[in-house]
Amino acid sequence: MAFSRAKLITGLVATSALVLTGCSGGDDSAGGDGETYKIGINQLVQHPALDSATAGFIEAFEEAGVDAEFDEQNANGEQGTALTIAQQFAGDDLDLALAVATPAAQAMAQNIIDIPLLFTAVTDPVSADLVESMEEPGSNVTGTSDAAPIDQQLELLKEIVPDAETVGIVYASGEVNSQVQVDQATEAAGPLGLTIETQTVTNVTEIQQAVEALGDVDAIYVPTDNMVVSGIASLVQVAETKQIPVIAAEEGTVEGGAIATLGIDYTELGRQTGEMALRILQDGADPATTPVETAEIYTYVVNEAAAERQGVTIPENILAEAEKK
DSSP states (O other): OOOOOOEEEOOOOOOOOOOOOOOOOOOSSSSTTTTTTEEHHHHHHHHSHHHHHHHHHHHHHHHHHEEEEEEEOOOOTTTHHHHHHHHHHHHOOOOOOEESSSHHHHHHHHHOSSSSSSEESOOOOTTTSSSSSOOOOOOOOOOOOOOOOOOOHHHHHHHHHHTEEEEEEEEEEEHHHHHHHHHHHHHHHHGTTOOOEEEEESSGGGGGHHHHOOOOOOOOOSSOOOHHHHHHHHHHHHHHHOOOEEEEHEEEEEEHHHOEEEEEOHHHHHHHHHHHHHHHHHHHHGGGGGGGGOOEEEEEEEEEEHHHHTTOOOOOOHHHHHHHH
C-alpha cells in the first residue's frame, strides 16, 4: 500500500466544520450557468472525522466551481433527530442529499427515495442495508465507505506495545458499523497473538465506566465509532490514569488523545464523495449502478505527547513514517 501523506501531531489540534452557504441561483443549467444545486446534509454528530468528511464534500463543489446551497443539519448523536432531519429533507425541494455516518444514512434511506442519496463515513453499507452490493447499489443510494485497515492498525499496536496480549474495545451497541469493526478486529487479532475484550455503551456518559470495566487490558483500540469518538476525552482520561496505550482507527481520535493510527483522511473521503455527487448531478450517473467507493488515502499519524502520558515510547521507524510529507 502506498501512503500518500503522513502527519506528526505534537499536541491537540483543533478542527472545525466548514459551513458554506451557496450563491443564489437561477433556472438554467447548473455549475456556472446560473443554477444552484440544493443539497441537504444530515451529519450524525459533531466530531473531527465527520466534520472533515462534510467539509471535504463541500470543497469538491468549490474546487469544481459548481454553485451549491448546502443545508447542513446535525443530529447531535440522536437517531430520532437524524430521522426527523431525514423527514424534513424528504419534503424539501432538494437536488441531492448526503448522509454522514451509518445511523444518519439509515434514517435518510428510509425517507428519501426520489432523489440521489449519497453517504460517507459508513463502514459496511451492505450490512447496514443501504445497498444491495458494493458494485451494484441497486437504488438511489450510493457513496463512500470508511472501512479502516484494521489488520494493519493492530500490527501498529503490536509494534508500539510489543508485549500486548489483550486489547480492549469500547463501542456503541446501536452502531452497525462498530459491530462490523469489532468482528474484523477479533478475526485479525488471532494471528497477532491478541485477544479482544469488549464493552458496549448506549450513550456518551457511559464511556468512562465502560473503559474501567475492560479491566487490565494491555492496550485499547478505538474504531470509527461515532459515539465513542465524540466522547474520546472520557476514554483517554481513564487510559492515561491507568497507563493504557490507545491506538485509533482515524486521525481525529489521535488528535483527541490516542497515540497513533494508520487511518483514513476524512477530508479526502468527503471530497471523493463530493466528486461522486458531481458525476451524478452533472454527468447523469445513476446511483443504482455507481459502485460504492472506499478510501484512497491512508495516513500515519502519531501523538508523541499522548504516548508519553500513556507510558509508551513510539518506535523511531514509526516516527520517521509520520514525519514524511
